[in-house]
Amino acid sequence: MKTLKRFVLVGGPASGKGTQARYLAQAFGLHTLSTGALLRQEIEACSDLGRQAQSFMDRAMLVPDEVVNDIVRGWLSNNDETPWLLDGYPRTVAQAETLDSFMRERGLGVDVVVWLDVARELIEARMLKRKECTKCGLITRDGEMVCPDCGSGMRVRADDNLEAFARRWQDYEALTVPVANYYEAKGLAVRVRVTEEGEPEEVSLRISQKLKEFAE
Ligand code: AMP
Numbered sequence: 001m002k003t004l005k006r007f008v009l010v011g012g013p014a015s016g017k018g019t020q021a022r023y024l025a026q027a028f029g030l031h032t033l034s035t036g037a038l039l040r041q042e043i044e045a046c047s048d049l050g051r052q053a054q055s056f057m058d059r060a061m062l063v064p065d066e067v068v069n070d071i072v073r074g075w076l077s078n079n080d081e082t083p084w085l086l087d088g089y090p091r092t093v094a095q096a097e098t099l100d101s102f103m104r105e106r107g108l109g110v111d112v113v114v115w116l117d118v119a120r121e122l123i124e125a126r127m128l129k130r131k132e133c134t135k136c137g138l139i140t141r142d143g144e145m146v147c148p149d150c151g152s153g154m155r156v157r158a159d160d161n162l163e164a165f166a167r168r169w170q171d172y173e174a175l176t177v178p179v180a181n182y183y184e185a186k187g188l189a190v191r192v193r194v195t196e197e198g199e200p201e202e203v204s205l206r207i208s209q210k211l212k213e214f215a216e
Helices: 017-028 035-044 048-057 065-077 093-105 120-127 162-185 200-215
Strands: 006-011 031-034 084-087 112-118 131-133 189-194
Touching: 006 017, 006 162, 017 031, 017 084, 017 112, 017 200, 031 035, 035 048, 035 065, 035 084, 048 065, 065 093, 093 162, 112 120, 112 162, 112 200, 120 162, 162 189, 189 200
Parallel strands: 006 084, 006 112, 031 084, 112 189
Antiparallel strands: none
């Protein structure tokens, strides 16, 4: 039985990564770094990093590898001892290679990569209804005005519109699916294909089941 301590979560835009990251963090006691959420916070705080990221995110483009790699390296350096999950990183094969060499230097490695492979039609419909909490980042699907978890205001994400989605999906297929394939070739990927609308809890159960089989 393998012990799983270092997780990567890969998935398309609005595939439910944030929600599944929460379930996984709870189940395995993980610290989570969501590069997307961190970048949105930096934009809100008007930091240098935020300004740099915003010019790309406003155009629904990926932030350059060097910028994101630096963020992740800094975060991982402070989390060597803690089990963790990276949500939304790596998103390009170059990022995956950087992560690999960084981990190798520390005598560590990624234990498992969960690939949330959700059909595009499902995501498009879902994305137009989703909202994100301005404070704790909770994602909801039913147009709530107030966060059910922490009571803060909810907002629609600036990049949740059909035009931005089409661009993000293109990047996902061209750049991020190869990341999933890269980890599949290493025998580290657990692929969960979702083709029918269902509750996030059901997807979470399927992920747990597959992780159990993977660890055996
Ligand atoms: P997410 O919240 O994961 O959907 O990410 C939102 C946006 O943040 C993405 O569309 C990118 O512009 C940026 N971003 C997040 N993670 C990365 C990454 N690993 N590489 C490049 N850009 C990223």
